[in-house]
Amino acid sequence: MIRLEQVSKHFGTMIAVDRIDMEVPAGAVCVMLGPSGCGKTTTMKMINRLIPPTSGRIYVDGKDTAAVDEVALRRSIGYVIQQIGLFPNMTIEENICVVPDLLGWPAAKSRKRAAELLDMVNLDPSVFLKRYPKQLSGGQQQRVGVVRALAADPPVLLMDEPFGAIDPINREVIQDEFMKLQAELKKTIVFVSHDIDEAVKMASRIAIFRDGKLIQYDTPDNILAHPIDAFVSEFVGSDRTLKRLRLIKVTDAMMAEPPRVRAEDTLDTAVKLMDEHGHVSIVMVGPRGRARGVVRLEEARERKGTVGEHQEPLPGVVNIRDDLRTAVSQMFTHGVTWLACVDDDGFYKGYVTQKSITQVLGATYRES
């Protein structure tokens, strides 16, 4: 979708960007990462020709951007900046409709679109359309900034540290909202950031820059698991393996089809099942399969009766759609080495153990 070929930018004798080659496939979120002054922002701004490249070619959707009128090119690419840049003299509605108006959409169509977009980021159109930017909080303004870039439905979005100016709590919320939106819209996004955690969270590819050069361009997991050199490994941090926990879903580390018992089963049945699987505890489920409690082996051996009489509450459960970071955090919170995994309705689906997580994280090193 976006292809850079030997792109360079010189400011006088300073080489800001040095012969970059990269390709961003359609629907991917490519996060450009690096210390300030590394050329990431310059590279991004060359895509919509806000900065003209000194040499090299950039293709968007197969077309050489140098051959397209720069104004037409920019109207076809969404653009979000760190300072948000909502025009204070225009209402929220007018701000969102800037590009549709420039493209000559009929007013009825663009106004309807503005209302839809506000709705998508959970801002009530009847309240916010006629307001002015200064009447909105920072987080609300940034949401408007993002949907404004989406107004004319461009296939490509350029975002320059779009969540950099928001407080950490709101940033998480807006990032999540944005990822939900992106899952639906599947835009091709180039995203500049200096925050490795944000990159790991958002990116399908991460591009790491230093001194105008593209050092490594890979999936987040590979960047974290196999940093190409000392600079990258230092940049991603010494806790890079912990960061990988965020990339893996509980489902991928879970032991599925686990043994289970019901309340009316006898402790003998439970002991037999545990011995069979080599477990020291077993989950008790309700009549339709929801995780209810747990029976421990040492307990079950000593006593007689049914499971229901001797069960203990579950020390912690984790949703199968959560990431492993949440799972590990739960384990440490409850001081356990395994967790029962449930789906959205609470049905018992499997379990994760510290061992299974270690195995998943280590898989990438054994393959190579």
Added chain:
Amino acid sequence: MARAGLAGTLRWLVVFGAFALGAWLQARGTIPAILGHSQDVTYLIRQHLTLAAISGAIALVVGIPLGIVLTRPRFEIFADAVTQIVNLGTTIPTLALLAIAMSFLGIGSPPAIFALFVLTLLPIVLNTIAGLRSVPQHLIEAARGMGMTPGQILRRVELPNAVFVILAGVRTAFAINIGTVPLAFLIGGGGLGELIFTGIDLMEPSMLLAGAIPTALLAVLIDFLIGQIQFWLVPKGVNPLR
């Protein structure tokens, strides 16, 4: 409550004072004497306003575009030089300016209009430049990144966000202009200065006041009108008054 009470008392004092002053002047026969000049006054007000309007209009038509041009990237390097020259025009005492204008434009309204124009130009140019420069750079970058042409950026982003400051300059400029018009009489330009200066020469306070009071009222009125324009013309989102 205490402040409102104080303001109320003050207002009554002013009303009472004005009434007392009027009664005193009436008793001395000053008011009838001033009103005796009413025919001259209406004629001269028209002349006064014509001088102010023509010089002010030329200053607007020259000053705002000049300010815009001087903030464009290609001409920005000239901005300081040009503002220095315009500044010089204001530093010259008004009377000297009138004399200089007269020496090459003769007597009558043209030199008066020229001198008033020079005087009015500076605040307009300076505030246009200041207003446009105060528009945050990131707004312009956002506009450019969204695909606005330079003309569209000027019309839709820069001017609406600068118009409050520009109009503040216009307001100052016109207040100075209308207050300076009386000097035009000295080079035969007409206006209410005719009554003021003649009144001084003849030691006739009623004639002096017949010129001075309308001049003051006009200045206040013009200031009020431009203030209203500022209130209603500046977009709501960037208008500190609304």
